[in-house]
Amino acid sequence: MDTDVETGRLVYLNGPRDIEFQSYEVPNPEPNAVVTEVVRSNVCGSELHVWKGDHPLQDCVLGHEALCRIKQLGDKVETDSAGNPVTEGDLVAPVYFQTCQSCDYCRRGEFYACENDYEHTGKSPDIWPHFHAPWATHYYIYPDNHFYKIPKELEDHLNVAAAANCALSQVLFGISEIGVEYNDTVVIQGAGGLGLNATVVANEHGAETIVIDGVDRRLEQAKAFGADHVIDFREQKTVEARRNRVKQITDGVGADVGIEVAGVPEAFVEGIELVRKGGQYLTMGNVRPGHEADFDPGRLTRKSIDITTVVEYDPWVLFDALEFLAATIDDYPYDQLIDAEFELDDIEEALEASENRDITRATIIP
Ligand SMILES: [Zn+2]
Numbered sequence: 001m002d003t004d005v006e007t008g009r010l011v012y013l014n015g016p017r018d019i020e021f022q023s024y025e026v027p028n029p030e031p032n033a034v035v036t037e038v039v040r041s042n043v044c045g046s047e048l049h050v051w052k053g054d055h056p057l058q059d060c061v062l063g064h065e066a067l068c069r070i071k072q073l074g075d076k077v078e079t080d081s082a083g084n085p086v087t088e089g090d091l092v093a094p095v096y097f098q099t100c101q102s103c104d105y106c107r108r109g110e111f112y113a114c115e116n117d118y119e120h121t122g123k124s125p126d127i128w129p130h131f132h133a134p135w136a137t138h139y140y141i142y143p144d145n146h147f148y149k150i151p152k153e154l155e156d157h158l159n160v161a162a163a164a165n166c167a168l169s170q171v172l173f174g175i176s177e178i179g180v181e182y183n184d185t186v187v188i189q190g191a192g193g194l195g196l197n198a199t200v201v202a203n204e205h206g207a208e209t210i211v212i213d214g215v216d217r218r219l220e221q222a223k224a225f226g227a228d229h230v231i232d233f234r235e236q237k238t239v240e241a242r243r244n245r246v247k248q249i250t251d252g253v254g255a256d257v258g259i260e261v262a263g264v265p266e267a268f269v270e271g272i273e274l275v276r277k278g279g280q281y282l283t284m285g286n287v288r289p290g291h292e293a294d295f296d297p298g299r300l301t302r303k304s305i306d307i308t309t310v311v312e313y314d315p316w317v318l319f320d321a322l323e324f325l326a327a328t329i330d331d332y333p334y335d336q337l338i339d340a341e342f343e344l345d346d347i348e349e350a351l352e353a354s355e356n357r358d359i360t361r362a363t364i365i366p
C-alpha cells in the first residue's frame with residue numbers, strides 16, 4: 001500500500017452560499033506545469049459575486065489572487081515566465097487566467113482577450129489536477145499560465161504581493177493602453193482597490209490626480225496613495241458640481257484623462273463630462289453586463305474623447321506589477337489595503353465580513 005500519498009484541501013462551491021471543504025490527492029505536475037503550496041490568497045469582489053450566486057459559476061473551486069511556494073516543478077520548467085531561474089521553495093505569483101496559445105486572439109498576440117482564459121478556473125475539483133483555484137492548500141499552475149518569482153523587496157509584504165495579479169496588473173495594463181503622460185491631469189472615479197492602484201500609478205507617471213468618492217476612509221486612503229485633490233460626492237452632490245470642481249482644478253479645461261473604477265453605469269456618463277475635449281477615457285469598473293445608464297452619444301462625439309476599455313491584461317503585465325511594487329513598497333501604505341487575515345477553515349467568516357464591509361480586504365492563510 002502506498003502510504004506516501006499527500007492530500008490537500010480546497011474550498012468548493014456547491015451552490016449559492018454553499019461552501020464545502022474537499023480533500024484531494026496533491027497531483028504531480030505534467031511537463032511545463034508547476035505544483036505549488038498556497039501561502040496567501042485574498043478575497044476579491046468577484047468571489048463575493050460567485051459565492052452569492054450572482055454569477056454563472058458553481059461546482060468549482062474559488063479564489064484568484066494568490067501568492068504561492070513552488071512545491072514541485074514539472075519537466076522542462078527551469079525558469080519563471082520572465083526567464084528567472086526557479087527552484088522548489090521559491091515564492092511566485094501566478095496570473096489567474098491562462099493564455100491558450102491557440103485561439104484566434106492568442107494568434108494575434110492579443111493575449112488579454114484569450115478565448116479560453118478561464119478553461120481551468122470553472123472546472124469541478126473532481127477533475128484532475130483538482131487544485132484549479134487558490135482558496136486551497138495547493139494550486140496547480142498549468143503549462144499555459146504565466147507565473148513570476150517575487151522580488152525580494154516584497155518578501156515582507158506577502159499579502160500585497162498576492163494582490164498584484166488583480167487590481168494593480170489591471171490598472172497598469174489599462175493605463176499603458178491610454179498612455180498617461182507627465183503633467184497630465186487624471187480624474188479617477190472611485191477609490192476602491194482599482195481606484196487606489198490607479199491613483200498610485202498615475203502619480204508615479206507624474207500626473208496631477210483628482211479622486212472622487214463619498215466615503216471618509218476611502219478619501220483618506222486616496223490622499224495616502226498620492227491623490228493631489230479629492231472630491232467628496234456627499235459635498236459636490238451633482239454631476240454639474242463635480243464637473244465644475246474638476247474644471248476649477250484644471251484651469252477651466254477638464255481632465256486630460258478620466259478613469260472609471262466606480263463600477264456603476266452612471267459613472268461612465270459622468271466621466272464624459274469630466275474629461276476635456278480630445279481627452280482619454282478608460283473605463284474598467286463596469287464589468288457586469290445588464291446594467292444601463294442614459295447616455296448622450298452626441299456629447300461624446302462633440303468632445304472627441306477616446307474611449308478605452310480593459311478587462312484582464314496581457315499576462316506579462318504581472319511581472320511589471322511586481323517590479324512596480326518592489327520599487328514603491330516603502331512610499332505608499334499598500335499593507336493597509338489588506339486588513340484582515342483568516343484561516344482557510346474560516347472562509348465563510350471571511351466572506352461574510354467582506355460582504356458586510358466590516359473589513360476592506362481579507363487574506364486567507366491555508
Ligand atoms: Zn481580484
Ligand SMILES: [Zn+2]
Binds near residue numbers: 100101103105114117
Ligand atoms: Zn487563447
